[in-house]
Amino acid sequence: xxxxxxxxxxxxxxxxxxxxxxxxxxxxxxxxxxxxxxxxxxxxxxxxxxxxxxxxxxxxxxxxxxxxxxxxxxxxxxxxxxxxxxxxxxxxxxxxxxxxxxxxxxxxxxxxxxxxxxxxxxxxxxxxxxxxxxxxxxxxxxxxxxxxxxxxxxxxxxxxxxxxxxxxxxxxxxxxxxxxxxxxxxxxxxxxxxxxxxxxxxxxxxxxxxxxxxxxxxxxxxxxxxxxxxxxxxxxxxxxxxxxxxxxxxxxxxxxxxxxxxxxxxxxxxxxxxxxxxxxxxxxxxxxxxxxxxxxxxxxxxxxxxxxxxxxxxxxxxxxxxxxxxxxxxxxxxxxxxxxxxxxxxxxxxxxxxxxxxxxxxxxxxxxxxxxxxxxxxx
Numbered sequence: 001x002x003x004x005x006x007x008x009x010x011x012x013x014x015x016x017x018x019x020x021x022x023x024x025x026x027x028x029x030x031x032x033x034x035x036x037x038x039x040x041x042x043x044x045x046x047x048x049x050x051x052x053x054x055x056x057x058x059x060x061x062x063x064x065x066x067x068x069x070x071x072x073x074x075x076x077x078x079x080x081x082x083x084x085x086x087x088x089x090x091x092x093x094x095x096x097x098x099x100x101x102x103x104x105x106x107x108x109x110x111x112x113x114x115x116x117x118x119x120x121x122x123x124x125x126x127x128x129x130x131x132x133x134x135x136x137x138x139x140x141x142x143x144x145x146x147x148x149x150x151x152x153x154x155x156x157x158x159x160x161x162x163x164x165x166x167x168x169x170x171x172x173x174x175x176x177x178x179x180x181x182x183x184x185x186x187x188x189x190x191x192x193x194x195x196x197x198x199x200x201x202x203x204x205x206x207x208x209x210x211x212x213x214x215x216x217x218x219x220x221x222x223x224x225x226x227x228x229x230x231x232x233x234x235x236x237x238x239x240x241x242x243x244x245x246x247x248x249x250x251x252x253x254x255x256x257x258x259x260x261x262x263x264x265x266x267x268x269x270x271x272x273x274x275x276x277x278x279x280x281x282x283x284x285x286x287x288x289x290x291x292x293x294x295x296x297x298x299x300x301x302x303x304x305x306x307x308x309x310x311x312x313x314x315x316x317x318x319x320x321x322x323x324x325x326x327x328x329x330x331x332x333x334x335x336x337x338x339x340x341x342x343x344x345x346x347x348x349x350x351x352x353x354x355x356x357x358x359x360x361x362x363x364x365x366x367x368x369x370x371x372x373x374x375x376x377x378x379x
Contacts, residue, residue: 001314001319001321001348002322002325004263004264004350004351005322005326005344005347006260006325007253007257008347009333009336009340010253010256010332011253011256011257012336012340012342012343013333013334014246014252016334017249022177023173023175023177024114024115024116024178025115026239026242027238027239028208028209028210029113029205029207029212030205030206030207030208030215030216030235030236030238031074031203031204031235031237031238032204032206033232034054034202034231034232035202035231035233036050036230036231037229041229047199047202048192048193050227050230051069051192051202052192053226054204054227055067055068055069058219061215061218063208063209063215063218064207065208066109066112066113067109067204067206068114069105069106069107069110069202069204069205070110070204071104071203072179072201074178074241074242075179075181075244075245077179080179081104082100082103083101084098084099085157085163086157086158087156087158088156088158095163098145098146101139101188102185102187102188103187103197104187104188104189105190105191106190106191107191108123108124108128110124110205112207113205113207114178116176118173119140119172119173119174120153120171120172121137121169121170121171123170123171124170128191128194129191130193133168134165134194135167135168135169135170135194136157136169136188137169137172137173138152138157138169138187139172139174139185139186139187139188140172140174141175141184142186142188143169152169153169154169155169156168157188160196181246206219211237212237213237216232216235220232220235264354267314267354267355268355268357271311271355272361274310275303275358275359276361278306300363301363303359303362304359304363306359307355307356307358308352308356308359310355311351314351323339323344326338
């Protein structure tokens with residue numbers, strides 16, 4: 001019961017993690033990593049110009065539906081850029097309590113490329129360039145933190161060194177699980193042409209109409225021909241990156257599943273042996289019961305009842321132990337409580353079912369005892 005309940009919780013957690021809502025559409029998305037000669041592209045202006053040239057070439061490739069730079073590869077955790085902007089009018093204490101946001105520098109078609117829907121306002125346009133009023137797009141939880149239920153569109157954020165730079169919120173999008181599969185992260189998006197960071201993101205998100213992997217050679221060739229000092233170092237479909245955060249949960253589920261399966265087999269064999277031994281040792285008693293009028297169903301119920309009573313007692317003790325021990329699994333679980341009643345009920349029902357099957361064969365054999373032979377047997 002202890003091992004099986006742990007395996008059930010881990011398995012249910014894995015299923016929920018695999019079905020987690022990413023808030024974007026990962027199919028047909030390719031993530032590429034650019035390398036470049038920094039002696040040729042040593043300023044943000046040169047890097048931005050390079051990106052705009054490359055993106056124009058990549059978007060022109062047949063089969064490419066959209067492309068945008070991204071700060072980090074998927075599920076990189078805190079490996080990207082982070083910041084703590086302040087809302088206009090916040091006190092120092094409120095500013096210190098602001099959350100750390102994922103900082104993303106993107107082009108106008110980033111949201112369409114990843115399939116992120118717009119909840120309020122708008123996303124970036126080509127008019128959001130250097131010299132135009134600075135704008136940002138916020139994720140929903142970030143907007144709620146700064147302004148609660150008020151409409152964030154038109155509100156202003158302060159950011160940068162000493163919060164000297166201000167930007168107006170023009171759109172709100174969902175929190176995504178791009179950086180972390182287990183938690184939807186609050187994010188702030190900056191248009192590439194207004195970026196004030198000391199360097200530009202050199203990773204690409206590319207949406208394709210067909211298989212992303214099939215376009216990698218073409219994209220690599222186009223980049224090499226367009227910019228000799230730049231290369232596509234690596235590229236993989238988005239689904240490939242999902243294997244990383246899912247690898248450990250899958251291993252945990254596999255190992256616990258093997259242990260639980262072995263434990264259930266041992267328990268079933270043990271219960272079968274106990275019931276078979278009981279039938280053999282109580283042959284004379286069973287013969288007496290038959291001689292006194294007990295029917296085959298009566299004997300079957302008696303033997304199976306004994307087996308189920310043993311299983312029920314063991315399950316009850318195991319359930320108490322599971323309620324205490326499963327708390328140690330809290331760090332491994334995702335959206336499943338250590339005391340999840342659905343899992344514990346399913347495990348208990350499964351064990352009772354296994355016990356019933358393990359008791360069925362000895363119960364059936366008890367109905368085939370010859371009463372005359374049984375009465376002659378030694379007590």
